[in-house]
Amino acid sequence: MNRRDFLRAGMSGLALTALGTAYTSGASAQKNVRIGMIGTGNRGGYLTGLLCKFPEVSIPAVCDLLPEAAGRAAETVEKSGRPRPEIHAGDEYAYRKLLSRDDLDAVVIATPWDWHAPMAVEAMRAGKRVGVEVPAAVSVAECWDLVRAEQETGKSCMMLENWSFRDDNLAVLNMIRAGLLGGILHCQCAYAHYCAGYWAFDADGNDRWPAKFLEKYNRDQYPTHGLGPVLSWLDINCGDVFESLTATATASVGLNAYFRRKFGPDHPNATRRFAQGDIVTSVLRTRKGKTVVVTYDINLPRPYDNQWLVQGTLGVYSHEHNAVMIEGKTGDRHDWSPFDPWLEEYRHPWWKTMGAEALQHGHGGADYIEMRLFVNALVEDAPFPLDLIDGVTMSAVVGLSEQSIAAGGTPVPFPDFTGGAWETRKPTFGMVPR
Numbered sequence: 238m239n240r241r242d243f244l245r246a247g248m249s250g251l252a253l254t255a256l257g258t259a260y261t262s263g264a265s266a267q268k269n270v271r272i273g274m275i276g277t278g279n280r281g282g283y284l285t286g287l288l289c290k291f292p293e294v295s296i297p298a299v300c301d302l303l304p305e306a307a308g309r310a311a312e313t314v315e316k317s318g319r320p321r322p323e324i325h326a327g328d329e330y331a332y333r334k335l336l337s338r339d340d341l342d343a344v345v346i347a348t349p350w351d352w353h354a355p356m357a358v359e360a361m362r363a364g365k366r367v368g369v370e371v372p373a374a375v376s377v378a379e380c381w382d383l384v385r386a387e388q389e390t391g392k393s394c395m396m397l398e399n400w401s402f403r404d405d406n407l408a409v410l411n412m413i414r415a416g417l418l419g420g421i422l423h424c425q426c427a428y429a430h431y432c433a434g435y436w437a438f439d440a441d442g443n444d445r446w447p448a449k450f451l452e453k454y455n456r457d458q459y460p461t462h463g464l465g466p467v468l469s470w471l472d473i474n475c476g477d478v479f480e481s482l483t484a485t486a487t488a489s490v491g492l493n494a495y496f497r498r499k500f501g502p503d504h505p506n507a508t509r510r511f512a513q514g515d516i517v518t519s520v521l522r523t524r525k526g527k528t529v530v531v532t533y534d535i536n537l538p539r540p541y542d543n544q545w546l547v548q549g550t551l552g553v554y555s556h557e558h559n560a561v562m563i564e565g566k567t568g569d570r571h572d573w574s575p576f577d578p579w580l581e582e583y584r585h586p587w588w589k590t591m592g593a594e595a596l597q598h599g600h601g602g603a604d605y606i607e608m609r610l611f612v613n614a615l616v617e618d619a620p621f622p623l624d625l626i627d628g629v630t631m632s633a634v635v636g637l638s639e640q641s642i643a644a645g646g647t648p649v650p651f652p653d654f655t656g657g658a659w660e661t662r663k664p665t666f667g668m669v670p671r
């Protein structure tokens with residue numbers, strides 16, 4: 238291990254100590270954790286490279302449906318100076334060979350959405366801890382499958398919701414916990430990202446795997462990036478719990494219009510029937526009377542936006558304005574006040590200790606913080622920083638929004654994944670002394 242890697246491991250050790258675990262940087266930096274990668278396309282390939290930054294990680298095996306994708310990940314691992322991983326590839330169930338290995342402590346899953354829950358459940362039942370990409374599940378039944386598998390195996394699963402680990406969102410969490418915004422009543426959040434010519438379809442207009450979801454389902458397909466930070470802002474599952482959800486969708490016109498503009502009226506997708514409404518608005522209500530508006534908006538031209546807003550009895554934070562208004566602490570009650578000084582003052586210890594390194598990596602550094610803490614938990618055999626109950630709570634919006642839209646916007650009950658324990662569970666996410 239070179240000096241830089243050693244210092245990096247030590248810094249993460251500081252952060253974990255603050256989380257209340259027995260982490261000691263020197264000892265833990267020596268310990269090896271063995272991770273298998275399942276799904277090594279864009280995201281899985283990137284995560285493979287990121288995990289190779291951590292000296293404690295070895296990657297004995299990688300798996301992808303496509304041998305070339307698995308081969309690229311194997312090359313990444315080899316280039317990092319580690320032994321070349323064994324490749325399991327070539328069919329949809331090749332991951333089962335990887336799961337049957339006895340030289341893995343954990344797996345990271347970055348496959349298309351419908352594979353997440355089945356693979357994560359099988360992985361836990363095969364004795365592995367799991368990091369699974371978002372959303373962890375595409376139906377409420379899958380959410381329960383995950384919860385049961387974790388309870389029955391004692392092998393935990395973390396949904397890799399990176400936006401929960403952002404610098405700004407964690408500072409807002411610190412401000413809320415310091416009481417600056419008073420009692421929180423309402424939040425807004427969104428996944429608003431024009432994905433037509435980039436993610437659901439390639440630049441030539443051919444389907445990529447998300448396209449089949451847009452053809453078949455009318456729902457919020459991707460709620461977790463917006464909801465991730467909101468869960469901790471509202472103490473969901475640890476003091477309060479979601480009770481009901483209503484969802485409403487616009488008509489589906491954006492994708493047809495995109496194909497007409499880009500490829501002409503004769504392109505098959507210019508008239509293809511997509512079930513997916515262009516904008517889905519879900520409203521969630523908690524047992525204690527808080528509300529959350531979650532917006533899903535990926536088919537229409539627009540800049541990327543998560544639209545986070547938190548409103549409490551003493552003030553409001555707005556991501557859009559990058560500003561706050563806090564009664565008695567910021568200027569005139571009609572004006573926004575810049576968020577940056579508050580970000581500096583309430584910066585989360587994870588960012589104080591790891592921020593400089595994190596900023597060298599993707600999604601504004603959130604990916605690094607997330608995966609550093611994921612690896613720390615594996616090294617120490619400690620709980621993951623984001624627990625599965627929160628992962629399935631965010632993911633359940635996929636299936637629940639589909640049910641509500643199909644029923645004309647009728648409220649549907651939100652399952653209590655804590656089994657009633659939300660009243661006594663204590664917040665754990667990001668609980669580090671300032």
Ligand SMILES: NC(=O)c1ccc[n+]([C@@H]2O[C@H](COP(=O)([O-])OP(=O)(O)OC[C@H]3O[C@@H](n4cnc5c(N)ncnc54)[C@H](O)[C@@H]3O)[C@@H](O)[C@H]2O)c1
Pocket residue numbers: 275276277278279280281300301302303306328329330331332347348349350352370371372397398399446600
């Ligand atoms: N957290 C984030 O910021 C973020 C960003 C991008 C994507 N993602 C998530 O990552 C996941 C992958 O997205 P992507 O953009 O990398 O897609 P991708 O198409 O680039 O990669 C998916 C890979 O999975 C492989 N695959 C499909 N079925 C498989 C199977 N049965 N077994 C093994 N491999 C299989 C494909 O061959 C492909 O290489 C999605 O769930 C997506 O939501 C998360």
